[in-house]
Amino acid sequence: xxxxxxxxxxxxxxxxxxxxxxxxxxxxxxxxxxxxxxxxxxxxxxxxxxxxxxxxxxxxxxxxxxxxxxxxxxxxxxxxxxxxxxxxxxxxxxxxxxxxxxxxxxxxxxxxxxxxxxxxxxxxxxxxxxxxxxxxxxxxxxxxxxxxxxxxxxxxxxxxxxxxxxxxxxxxxxxxxxxxxxxxxxxxxxxxxxxxxxxxxxxxxxxxxxxxxxxxxxxxxxxxxxxxxxxxxxxxxxxxxxxxxxxxxxxxxxxxxxxxxxxxxxxxxxxxxxxxxxxxxxxxxxxxxxxx
Amino acid sequence: xxxxxxxxxxxxxxxxxxxxxxxxxxxxxxxxxxxxxxxxxxxxxxxxxxxxxxxxxxxxxxxxxxxxxxxxxxxxxxxxxxxxxxxxxxxxxxxxxxxxxxxxxxxxxxxxxxxxxxxxxxxxxxxxxxxxxxxxxxxxxxxxxxxxxxxxxxxxxxxxxxxxxxxxxxxxxxxxxxxxxxxxxxxxxxxxxxxxxxxxxxxxxxxxxxxxxxxxxxxxxxxxxxxxxxxxxxxxxxxxxxxxxxxxxxxxxxxxxxxxxxxxxxxxxxxxxxxxxxxxxxxxxxxxxxxxxxxxxxxxxxxxxxxxxxxxxxxxxxxxxxxxxxxxxxxxxxxxxxxxx
Numbered sequence: 001x002x003x004x005x006x007x008x009x010x011x012x013x014x015x016x017x018x019x020x021x022x023x024x025x026x027x028x029x030x031x032x033x034x035x036x037x038x039x040x041x042x043x044x045x046x047x048x049x050x051x052x053x054x055x056x057x058x059x060x061x062x063x064x065x066x067x068x069x070x071x072x073x074x075x076x077x078x079x080x081x082x083x084x085x086x087x088x089x090x091x092x093x094x095x096x097x098x099x100x101x102x103x104x105x106x107x108x109x110x111x112x113x114x115x116x117x118x119x120x121x122x123x124x125x126x127x128x129x130x131x132x133x134x135x136x137x138x139x140x141x142x143x144x145x146x147x148x149x150x151x152x153x154x155x156x157x158x159x160x161x162x163x164x165x166x167x168x169x170x171x172x173x174x175x176x177x178x179x180x181x182x183x184x185x186x187x188x189x190x191x192x193x194x195x196x197x198x199x200x201x202x203x204x205x206x207x208x209x210x211x212x213x214x215x216x217x218x219x220x221x222x223x224x225x226x227x228x229x230x231x232x233x234x235x236x237x238x239x240x241x242x243x244x245x246x247x248x249x250x251x252x253x254x255x256x257x258x259x260x261x262x263x264x265x266x267x268x269x270x271x272x273x274x275x276x277x278x279x280x281x282x283x284x285x286x287x288x289x290x291x292x
Numbered sequence: 293x294x295x296x297x298x299x300x301x302x303x304x305x306x307x308x309x310x311x312x313x314x315x316x317x318x319x320x321x322x323x324x325x326x327x328x329x330x331x332x333x334x335x336x337x338x339x340x341x342x343x344x345x346x347x348x349x350x351x352x353x354x355x356x357x358x359x360x361x362x363x364x365x366x367x368x369x370x371x372x373x374x375x376x377x378x379x380x381x382x383x384x385x386x387x388x389x390x391x392x393x394x395x396x397x398x399x400x401x402x403x404x405x406x407x408x409x410x411x412x413x414x415x416x417x418x419x420x421x422x423x424x425x426x427x428x429x430x431x432x433x434x435x436x437x438x439x440x441x442x443x444x445x446x447x448x449x450x451x452x453x454x455x456x457x458x459x460x461x462x463x464x465x466x467x468x469x470x471x472x473x474x475x476x477x478x479x480x481x482x483x484x485x486x487x488x489x490x491x492x493x494x495x496x497x498x499x500x501x502x503x504x505x506x507x508x509x510x511x512x513x514x515x516x517x518x519x520x521x522x523x524x525x526x527x528x529x530x531x532x533x534x535x536x537x538x539x540x541x542x543x544x545x546x547x548x549x550x551x552x553x554x555x556x557x558x559x560x561x562x563x564x565x566x567x568x569x570x571x572x573x574x575x576x577x578x579x580x581x582x583x584x585x586x587x588x589x590x591x592x593x594x595x596x597x598x599x600x601x602x603x604x605x606x607x608x609x610x611x612x613x614x615x616x617x618x619x620x621x622x623x624x625x626x627x628x629x630x631x632x633x
Contacts, residue, residue: 182398186461189356190415191385193378204402212594 021279024272032132033270036089045080048087049238052078056217057256075259077250080220085263088240094222095152095235099159100214104275107167108210114168115175125168132165137224145233155234159221174206208285216279219271226267242267297331298469298501299355302304305365306350306525308574319601322576324523326626327364332469335495337502338518339533341548343510343567344577345572346562347525348505349393352471355503357381369468373621382416395454399446405432405443405457412465429463434497435460436490443563452483463494469501474510486512509552513537524575524583527602531610539624541605542613543588544568547618582615589618 018145019027041048046069055078063070071080114125144158178184178201187197228234229243237244242263305328307321312482325347330489332338340348357373365374375385389412392398399408409431410424415417419427429439434458446454455475462470469540474492476484492515494500512519512533519536520545529542540546547566568587573579579586585595594615602613605621614620 083477131620140397182392182394185353185358185402186390186392186458187399187411188358188392189385190412190414190461191378191382192411193415200403200407205400207402261362 002042006012006040011157015108020280022276024278026276030277033089033093033273036086039086039091041087042152044083044086046083046257048079048083048240050079054078057169057252057259060257060258072076073256073258075245075256076252081245081259084240084245085242088242088245091152091235091236091241092222092225092243093267095155095159095225097219099158099163099221100218102156102160104167104210105164107164108163108171108203108206111168111171112175112202112206115172115179116198116202122172126172129165129168132162133169133214135162137207138227141228142231143222143223143232144240150228150233150236151237153229155225159224163217163221166217167210169215170209171206174209175202176201178205212236212278212282212285215274215281219278220269222271222274294332297336298369299332299503300366300367301331301351301355302352302365303403304351304354304366305362306347306354306359307362320576321523324575325354326575326578327425328522328525329364329529330423330520330530332503334468335501336517337495337504337515339506339519340522341502341506341512341519343548343572345524345575346522347575348507349473350524351522352473353387353502356388356471358390363493369416374392381544384411385416386465387467388469389465389467389470390471390473391455391458391462391475394478395451395458396446396478398438398458399454401446404443405437405449406446407444408446408457409460409464411461411504416465428460431460431464433481434463435496444553451479452486455479455483455487458488459490459494463498466498467500469503472502472504472506474505474506475504477506477508483512484511491515509548521548524572524578527611528584528613529610529611530602535610539621541610541617541620541624542584542614543582543590543616543620549590582613584614590619592616 030279052074055074056068056076056213058070058074059066060073060081063073066073070080070082072080072085075084107154110129114122138163141158144161145154148154148158182254183203184197186202193199225234226241226243226246229241230247232244232247234243235241244245244258246267247261249256253260300583304325305323306325307323309321310319319557322467328351330338340347340351350359354361355368357376361374364371365375368388371384373381376384382625405426406428406597409428413424413427425442428442432439432442437453437456437460441449441453446457449457455478457632459475475486475491478486488511491502495515502515504512505514516533518530518532520527521536522541522597523544528535529540529545531541536545537549540549543566547568550564550566566589570587573583573586579596581597582595582600583589585591588595592615598615600615600617602611603617604610605612605617
């Protein structure tokens with residue numbers, strides 16, 4: 001017994017802190033969105049692209065004149081809002097997540113290389129970043145989509161190309177401050193190669209910041225994607241999309257508010273969830289808070 | 293230095309070019325290390341002392357090739373390593389390692405102790421992962437840590453334990469020479485003693501040579517065989533520990549030693565303190581003549597015009613760079629005679 005007490009207990013993690021309600025709700029919302037994205041279209045209550053002119057602007061089931069079969073109502077072409085909202089998550093998530101990952105890979109690699117090697121390499125990469133950041137993102141995307149067409153791979157590519165620069169700048173700054181740390185000198189004194197310093201030392205030390213930044217980046221990309229679809233440059237009909245639902249229904253806002261307000265609320269909820277979760281990650285993963 | 297030297301440094305220089313603004317015109321480089329020469333024999337300890345800005349840390353980094361020397365040569369174990377590339381240095385890294393000053397900044401917070409300690413083996417040898425692991429355990433034990441600590445992260449340890457981890461990392465390749473860059477100055481005094489004792493034990497056990505870079509003269513006195521005093525990138529006095537501590541011959545060394553606190557209260561007040569005026573001069577804009585004349589209490593005209601050479605003062609191997617070395621030697625001799633009576 002005494003032995004058990006004298007043996008210092010290996011601390012396996014930092015002291016547990018309860019997840020606050022907003023973060024929990026955000027996690028629930030995001031899990032919900034992911035489920036929506038993978039939900040098979042054939043399991044939906046109605047076909048999301050089935051046009052029924054007779055059922056145009058059916059109000060939600062809880063309002064007068066609503067039909068339980070279309071419980072969130074129908075849009076200008078008589079398509080079921082609820083089914084469209086679920087089906088629309090797929091295109092949005094695929095585009096947003098792929099674009100975020102692609103820009104992360106490009107940006108982090110560029111930032112690591114720029115910060116680590118410095119000199120001319122750094123100048124070239126950072127000038128590219130400056131050019132990228134000086135360009136209004138939406139104008140760039142509109143131009144590219146107008147030229148190459150609005151397919152989903154094109155959208156992913158153009159969103160990634162418009163987003164890598166902030167990652168590069170973030171990572172380069174972190175690497176520059178890490179560079180002065182003695183543990184990097186210690187790695188060199190141990191005989192480490194450039195690759196070992198980059199992968200084994202810099203990358204793990206910037207990972208936390210990257211995770212936090214990515215959650216905020218996902219929120220931003222979701223808004224950009226919705227905006228593009230709203231402008232007709234994003235996901236093309238008949239593929240359901242949240243942005244396009246708002247766009248199509250906006251002229252009938254007074255007659256049928258649900259057709260644009262409901263997908264709008266969904267976008268707000270998802271973006272908010274990403275942001276709140278990002279805040280929570282930042283608080284939890286911040287090494288200064290962790291070590292007290 | 294009767295035995296074969298393990299490390300020979302000759303006329304080592306490091307000049308940092310200052311980045312020039314577009315309109316600032318030509319600027320002179322910072323002469324951080326300005327012609328330093330010394331030798332370290334096998335299983336001996338050389339102390340490199342001096343105040344901040346004297347270039348002692350830079351010297352240590354030049355020897356480990358963390359910085360590129362501007363001039364001079366570094367010969368280690370018979371081989372000139374001044375110009376070797378990163379890959380060519382790997383065999384040298386197995387024989388020469390460095391322990392850093394700050395036990396908090398020198399360990400990667402995202403790595404486990406095992407990963408930290410095994411780094412030199414991983415990068416500079418072909419040893420496989422099982423063998424690496426057992427060497428880590430062995431080395432942790434040698435430095436007084438529990439092998440169970442290998443899977444923990446650095447933030448779970450105290451400063452003294454972290455410095456032991458740093459020492460284990462340097463020791464794992466069983467080097468011949470350790471560069472100790474202020475290894476205890478970031479630690480509490482009680483912990484300092486433990487680490488100093490550990491370093492002494494390790495030296496005895498493995499026959500290590502040390503280059504101890506420090507500003508704490510009592511630590512240097514405890515473990516060094518020879519002492520080099522640096523000022524503004526140059527060695528101003530060099531000798532065995534007893535020579536330097538018992539008969540300091542450079543005014544700067546005398547001033548440094550007079551600032552060491554005396555632990556015996558009865559002896560307090562028996563010694564004159566020499567308080568230096570001003571700060572160490574700008575190494576980019578060194579004074580004329582002797583580097584030290586701006587702060588020296590003995591400075592005369594000759595000091596302002598002629599730089600002194602590092603010369604043998606009296607005893608064999610006790611080198612001093614001062615125009616008035618002979619006067620001071622005489623004073624020292626009188627003092628000792630006075631004490632004897």
